[in-house]
Amino acid sequence: MSQTFTMDDLRARLSERQHKMTPQRQIVLQIFLDHPGEHLSAEDVHDILRTEKAEIGLATVYRTLELLSDLGILQKMEFGDGCSRYEVNDTDPTRHHHHHLICTKCGKVEEFDEDLLETLEADIERKTGFRTLDHQVKFFGICKECQEKGNQ
Ligand SMILES: [Zn+2]
Ligand SMILES: [Zn+2]
Ligand SMILES: [Zn+2]
Structure with a gap:
């Protein structure tokens, strides 16, 4: 961010x-x-x-x-x-924490700034009464650079 x-x-x-x-x-x-x-x-x-x-x-x-x-x-x-x-x-309490994209090949950590979890958060609250204040979301995978290297 x-x-x-x-x-x-x-x-x-x-x-x-x-x-x-x-x-x-x-x-x-x-x-x-x-x-x-x-x-x-x-x-x-x-x-x-x-x-x-x-x-x-x-x-x-x-x-x-x-x-x-x-x-x-x-x-x-x-x-x-x-x-x-x-x-x-x-x-900033009005914003949730950005997501992290973690490359399992080179270890690079990128940030993804959009929340995109509002529907899930509303769903969780409706089903369980739990109000999400923040979250730490990690996506593990292969970054673009490592994919390009792998394709060579
Ligand atoms: Zn959120
Ligand atoms: Zn990588
Ligand atoms: Zn971060």
Whole structure:
């Protein structure tokens, strides 16, 4: 999805939750602002930090990501490869979370922004009384690039 968050928004979200913006948190969050639409693992964040010559240990990266996801600033996701990935949480309560398309060949994660589940959500509510507030939908398959490679 197109991200419109700024560091000020994220700082405000931290202070709403009685947490301060520390230099380490700012550096980690900046990586997410610099990589919109990507789903980064702790190792990815750590690798990017290393190329930027920022010395933050992997354990600290893990702790920072966990804290930021506990606070709802980042959203933590599992895509079936055993490693947690994070993206900036879209907190707009009027919109449901975008879907993820996961390539089982190359591991790429694409986003699909349209909900398209409204009929299903209404059906669920009618049949069970359950009101869907959000969802995490993952589609596993083969991305376009991998299909094209496979056809060569
Ligand atoms: Zn929905
Ligand atoms: Zn692929
Ligand atoms: Zn996403």
